[in-house]
Amino acid sequence: MSDLQSQDYVRRSASTLTPPSARNYEQEVAKLIDVSRCIGCKACQSACMEWNDLRSEVGYFEGSYDNPSDLGPSTWTLMRFTEWENEQGNLEWLIRKDGCMHCEDPGCLKACPAPGAIVQYATGIVDFISENCIGCGYCVKGCPFDIPRISPVDHKSYKCTLCSDRVTVGLEPACVKACPTGAIMFGSKTDMTAWAGDRIVDLKSRGFENAGLYDPPGVSGTHVMYVLHHADRPSLYAGLPDKPRISPFVEVWKGVLKPLALAGIAFTALAGFFHWVIVGPNEVQPEDEAEGQRLLRDAEDPK
Amino acid sequence: MTRPRGTLVRNAAASRINHWITAGCFVLLLLSGLSMFHPLLFWLSELFGGGQWTRAVHPWIGVVLLLSYAGMIVQFWRDNMWSRDDIAWMRAIDRVLVNEEEGVPEVGRFNAGQKFVFWSMALLVPVLFFTGIVIWEVYFSSYTTIEQQRIAVLIHCLAAAAAIIVWIVHVYAAIWIRGSVRTMTQGYVTPGWAWRHHRKWLRRLAATGSVGPRPGAGGDGRPV
Numbered sequence: 001m002s003d004l005q006s007q008d009y010v011r012r013s014a015s016t017l018t019p020p021s022a023r024n025y026e027q028e029v030a031k032l033i034d035v036s037r038c039i040g041c042k043a044c045q046s047a048c049m050e051w052n053d054l055r056s057e058v059g060y061f062e063g064s065y066d067n068p069s070d071l072g073p074s075t076w077t078l079m080r081f082t083e084w085e086n087e088q089g090n091l092e093w094l095i096r097k098d099g100c101m102h103c104e105d106p107g108c109l110k111a112c113p114a115p116g117a118i119v120q121y122a123t124g125i126v127d128f129i130s131e132n133c134i135g136c137g138y139c140v141k142g143c144p145f146d147i148p149r150i151s152p153v154d155h156k157s158y159k160c161t162l163c164s165d166r167v168t169v170g171l172e173p174a175c176v177k178a179c180p181t182g183a184i185m186f187g188s189k190t191d192m193t194a195w196a197g198d199r200i201v202d203l204k205s206r207g208f209e210n211a212g213l214y215d216p217p218g219v220s221g222t223h224v225m226y227v228l229h230h231a232d233r234p235s236l237y238a239g240l241p242d243k244p245r246i247s248p249f250v251e252v253w254k255g256v257l258k259p260l261a262l263a264g265i266a267f268t269a270l271a272g273f274f275h276w277v278i279v280g281p282n283e284v285q286p287e288d289e290a291e292g293q294r295l296l297r298d299a300e301d302p303k
Numbered sequence: 304m305t306r307p308r309g310t311l312v313r314n315a316a317a318s319r320i321n322h323w324i325t326a327g328c329f330v331l332l333l334l335s336g337l338s339m340f341h342p343l344l345f346w347l348s349e350l351f352g353g354g355q356w357t358r359a360v361h362p363w364i365g366v367v368l369l370l371s372y373a374g375m376i377v378q379f380w381r382d383n384m385w386s387r388d389d390i391a392w393m394r395a396i397d398r399v400l401v402n403e404e405e406g407v408p409e410v411g412r413f414n415a416g417q418k419f420v421f422w423s424m425a426l427l428v429p430v431l432f433f434t435g436i437v438i439w440e441v442y443f444s445s446y447t448t449i450e451q452q453r454i455a456v457l458i459h460c461l462a463a464a465a466a467i468i469v470w471i472v473h474v475y476a477a478i479w480i481r482g483s484v485r486t487m488t489q490g491y492v493t494p495g496w497a498w499r500h501h502r503k504w505l506r507r508l509a510a511t512g513s514v515g516p517r518p519g520a521g522g523d524g525r526p527v
Contacts, residue, residue, distance in 0.1 A: 014342035014345060015342060016342055016343060113338075113339045113340070113342070113345065114345070114354050115342055115345055132354070133354075134339075134348075134353075134354030134355050134357065134358045135355060135358055135359075135440065135441075136339060136358045136440060137438070137440035137444060137452075138456070140440075140444070140449060140452070141438075141449060141452050141453045141456060146449060150440055150444070152441070155355060155358075155359070155441070247450070247453050249450075249453040249454055249456075249457045250453055252457060253453075253456060253457045253460060257457070257460055257461070257464075258340065258341050260464075261340070261341075261460065261461075261463075261464035262341060262343075264464055264468055265464065265467050265468060265471065268468045268471045268472065269471050269475075272471060272472075272475035272479075275400070275475070275479065276475075276478070276479065279400065279401055279402055279479075280402070281402075281478075281479055281480075281481050282402040282404075282479055282480045282481060282500075283481045284481065284482060284493065284495045284496045284499050285495070285499070286495075288495035288496070288498045288499040289493060289494065289495030289498075290495070291495070291498045292493065292494025292495040292496070292497055292498035292499075292505060293309070293494050293495070295494070295498065295505060295506065295509055296309075296494050296505075296509050298509075299509035299510060299512065300512075
């Protein structure tokens with residue numbers, strides 16, 4: 001999204017200074033997706049396309065209800081359909097609205113090398129600021145949920161903004177507005193967690209004993225949460241990670257390696273400089289020239 | 304390049320051109336790579352026309368470097384073969400470091416330090432190239448899994464840091480050992496330089512009546 005809010009950052013990619021954050025008296029928000037109430041109508045997908053002016057290219061039928069078949073630079077949310085035969089031998093149709101989870105500890109932001117290309121507002125929303133994006137794809141490697149997609153046309157990374165432009169002016173995200181069953185709710189994270197609690201009690205009373213809230217602690221919680229009937233097995237839902245976390249490879253790359261590599265380079269350069277100061281240049285002496293020339297002369301006319 | 308009378312050819316013109324193509328690529332890769340590695344150095348991307356340009360041009364320079372370094376390997380591998388003498392030279396490194404080369408084992412065309420630089424780069428350049436291909440988002444991102452790309456980018460950064468450290472050693476050695484820079488600009492050395500630093504090389508040239516860079520070769524590397 002464009003840089004609509006620029007004074008309520010809690011995090012800013014590739015920045016070593018405190019980002020502008022005076023306007024931070026905001027509640028942390030969350031979108032709650034109650035998978036048990038979703039009917040798979042894709043109204044949220046349409047609303048997302050409509051509000052954000054997105055039209056992905058028409059693809060091909062891939063043998064599933066997923067349409068388009070994957071997230072993309074112009075597909076920021078996608079219903080993923082899973083047909084699962086449960087222990088009783090009954091078919092369960094698990095439908096999950098996929099998209100950015102707006103992690104409290106965003107891996108994309110941690111991996112991003114471009115200052116200010118990824119920001120997190122005080123609301124918790126993680127936003128891509130396209131003018132700063134360099135198209136390197138590091139956010140793709142940082143993300144534990146496989147969400148960002150790089151456009152092959154403009155080489156910018158795209159994902160759900162949680163309708164940060166709407167939320168800024170007090171509106172709910174477009175997908176929430178469009179959902180006909182109330183499966184997508186939006187509000188403060190506290191309210192959404194409380195609401196999810198009620199839903200889980202209800203689901204448990206109806207036999208879904210493993211119902212629960214998906215707010216994974218591995219990424220310090222998310223600002224998009226799911227109510228799952230089978231919260232003990234999130235991966236049933238089209239591969240939702242069971243225990244998402246920023247990859248340890250990314251943690252090393254973006255953590256210890258950065259200062260260590262620079263220190264190693266600086267140390268080597270300083271070692272060279274001080275060797276010069278202490279020992280100094282190694283110069284050819286007149287005796288060397290005499291010896292060298294004598295050797296060549298002797299070789300030319302052996303006595 | 305005209306070579307003063309009585310001097311020896313250290314590097315033929317083709318080798319020097321090859322070297323400077325490699326060197327130019329390396330410096331450009333170092334600047335663009337570091338800009339994408341640490342936020343404190345992101346400003347270096349301005350040298351390439353901004354972040355998008357830096358991201359786009361870095362891998363292409365890498366391709367040129369790989370080809371160019373392959374040329375370096377073809378030209379220099381023979382004289383960089385490791386021998387038992389190199390171990391003796393390494394044992395005397397403390398003497399070398401304080402500019403006291405008398406009594407240090409005589410050295411052929413390249414000493415153990417130079418061979419270390421050569422073979423380090425011979426290892427690191429391909430590692431950087433292949434891990435770089437994996438993280439070349441525009442063309443190759445669809446051929447690997449994201450997890451493979453995470454590993455590749457980590458190896459790429461480690462290898463790059465190692466290569467930069469080796470490069471600093473290389474550049475400093477060239478400044479430290481006077482007359483070395485000229486071996487890669489004008490390409491020649493005096494007999495005294497050869498006597499002092501590469502005596503075994505000098506003896507072999509003298510024995511075959513060669514003016515360098517290899518025994519039995521004359522002028523710009525052509526056999527006599």
